[in-house]
Amino acid sequence: xxxxxxxxxxxxxxxVLPETEQRFEDDMVNFDFPRERSLKLKEVMGYDRHRIAxxxxxxxxxxxxxxxxxxxxxxLDVASLDALIVVTQTPDYWIPPTSCVLHGALGLREDALCxxxxxxxxxxxxxxxxxxxxxxQPHIRKVALVTADVLSRRISPKDRNSYPLxxxxxxxxxxxxxxPGVQVHGCxxxxxxxxxxxxxxxxxxxxPSSPETALLQDxxxxxxxxxxxxxxxxxxxxxxxxxxxxxxxxxLLAAAGRTRDDIDYFLFHxxxxxxxxxxxxxxxxxxxxxxxxxxxxxxxxxxVTIPAALAGTLGAGAQTNRYTVCFAGFxxxxxxxxxxxxLERLAFNDVVDYREP
Amino acid sequence: xxxxxxIRPDADFSASRDFLKxxxxxxxxxxxxxxxxxxxxxxxxxxxxxVPENFGSLDAIEALVRRQLARR
Numbered sequence: 510x511x512x513x514x515x516x517x518x519x520x521x522x523x524x525v526l527p528e529t530e531q532r533f534e535d536d537m538v539n540f541d542f543p544r545e546r547s548l549k550l551k552e553v554m555g556y557d558r559h560r561i562a563x564x565x566x567x568x569x570x571x572x573x574x575x576x577x578x579x580x581x582x583x584x585l586d587v588a589s590l591d592a593l594i595v596v597t598q599t600p601d602y603w604i605p606p607t608s609c610v611l612h613g614a615l616g617l618r619e620d621a622l623c624x625x626x627x628x629x630x631x632x633x634x635x636x637x638x639x640x641x642x643x644x645x646q647p648h649i650r651k652v653a654l655v656t657a658d659v660l661s662r663r664i665s666p667k668d669r670n671s672y673p674l675x676x677x678x679x680x681x682x683x684x685x686x687x688x689p690g691v692q693v694h695g696c697x698x699x700x701x702x703x704x705x706x707x708x709x710x711x712x713x714x715x716x717p718s719s720p721e722t723a724l725l726q727d728x729x730x731x732x733x734x735x736x737x738x739x740x741x742x743x744x745x746x747x748x749x750x751x752x753x754x755x756x757x758x759x760x761l762l763a764a765a766g767r768t769r770d771d772i773d774y775f776l777f778h779x780x781x782x783x784x785x786x787x788x789x790x791x792x793x794x795x796x797x798x799x800x801x802x803x804x805x806x807x808x809x810x811x812x813v814t815i816p817a818a819l820a821g822t823l824g825a826g827a828q829t830n831r832y833t834v835c836f837a838g839f840x841x842x843x844x845x846x847x848x849x850x851x852l853e854r855l856a857f858n859d860v861v862d863y864r865e866p
Numbered sequence: 867x868x869x870x871x872x873i874r875p876d877a878d879f880s881a882s883r884d885f886l887k888x889x890x891x892x893x894x895x896x897x898x899x900x901x902x903x904x905x906x907x908x909x910x911x912x913x914x915x916x917v918p919e920n921f922g923s924l925d926a927i928e929a930l931v932r933r934q935l936a937r938r
Contacts, residue, residue, distance in 0.1 A: 549873060550894055553901040670894060730892050743893040744918075751913030783897050787913035 511764050512695040516644035517652070521584060521683040521856040522827075524820045525575040526807055527562040528862040533673050540669040541731040547669060554674065555782030555801065559808030561661045562677035563865040567601045568657040569610045571679035574863050576615055576653065579681065584857050587615050591649040592622040594639055596632035596656045596812045598841070599663065600625065611655070622649070629707070630778045630840025632656055632812025634848060637836070638695055640684040654682040656812040660739070663709055667725060667733035671741055674781055676808015680816035683856075694765035696757055697846035706745040707841045711736035746840070750784055754839050755791045758847055762835070765849040769794055772849070773832040774822065778839055779803035779814035812838070820860050827858040867924065869902045884922040896921055903927070909934035
């Protein structure tokens with residue numbers, strides 16, 4: 510569905526990374542593959558390093574650290590927040606919502622709204638659309654969009670297909686009321702028939718976690734996973750990205766009245782370098798305008814990868830320069846969507862390390 | 867063939883009639899193979915062509931490369 514928003518713009522972006530970094534060479538000892546095959550994969554996919562949260566670190570720890578950092582730096586008065594949206598698939602608890610946990614930890618106003626959104630690779634897009642919708646309300650002027658996941662907790666370290674690319678992270682993206690005339694075009698699509706392509710089979714009500722669901726099994730591809738772990742049909746996901754995402758982006762650009770050349774950066778979800786380069790080729794956009802470095806440097810942190818690409822690619826440049834960007838997320842659901850929007854005069858666009866207590 | 871044996875030195879490709887059905891290449895091996903073909907022949911195999919039927923045999927792979935060379 511094509512969507513148009515007129516109420517808001519991004520005014521700041523901060524990414525929080527756990528300080529613990531793992532290297533692909535260290536992960537390799539867990540894989541049941543010859544060293545040479547794993548090294549070849551590293552070269553092609555761009556695997557190198559990824560950030561992993563400590564065993565006790567939760568989404569609200571990473572996000573709370575980010576929000577407090579902004580407050581300490583004088584970049585955010587938490588009392589001014591009218592709404593807090595948390596996008597995560599690894600909440601602190603089943604009940605209550607992580608946004609409410611953060612609301613309490615930060616002492617937000619009682620009339621500051623809270624919402625959790627269960628979304629993955631397209632979560633930043635879905636959350637940003639929700640923030641833009643809320644900003645149409647007369648009493649909502651500032652929304653903190655938190656994207657955060659500690660997905661490494663649900664990936665088997667013996668799964669060469671998923672573990673080396675996974676990273677933990679959080680991002681706080683401030684979205685505020687814009688001056689009239691700022692128009693943001695979006696597109697969002699779903700196909701639940703293909704939802705099993707990315708799935709954690711156990712741990713929900715359908716199949717509760719048990720000693721049996723924690724048992725590692727060879728899935729026939731030399732990767733050991735339990736039913737409690739993420740399962741990804743790599744071929745199905747790749748075909749989905751190549752077949753469904755480019756037409757969505759082309760339609761989005763057309764709806765926004767833009768051409769590929771009008772877009773300074775295509776800030777996409779970061780599955781791996783190979784897929785992003787094939788996407789760039791398909792869209793006929795130079796690699797330089799489709800950043801693909803996030804997974805190999807920080808890991809694929811699910812809904813955080815787009816704000817991570819924004820912070821790491823544009824950095825402080827977004828505080829002084831004006832860019833037109835195309836965001837796009839695609840994955841879990843299956844969900845795919847994008848937004849074309851201007852970025853200018855961000856108050857901050859930075860990255861901080863989270864130190865485990 | 868050398869690209870294939872570089873990726874899977876343990877596999878006997880000459881004994882297979884379908885590399886994927888016989889389990890000689892998984893989806894990540896395909897990624898390595900495509901990357902190798904792209905750089906070896908100076909082509910960019912489109913993502914939509916990275917489907918099992920184009921990688922089941924040497925003939926299929928050769929036909930895929932020839933199509934991309936013709937498009938240059």
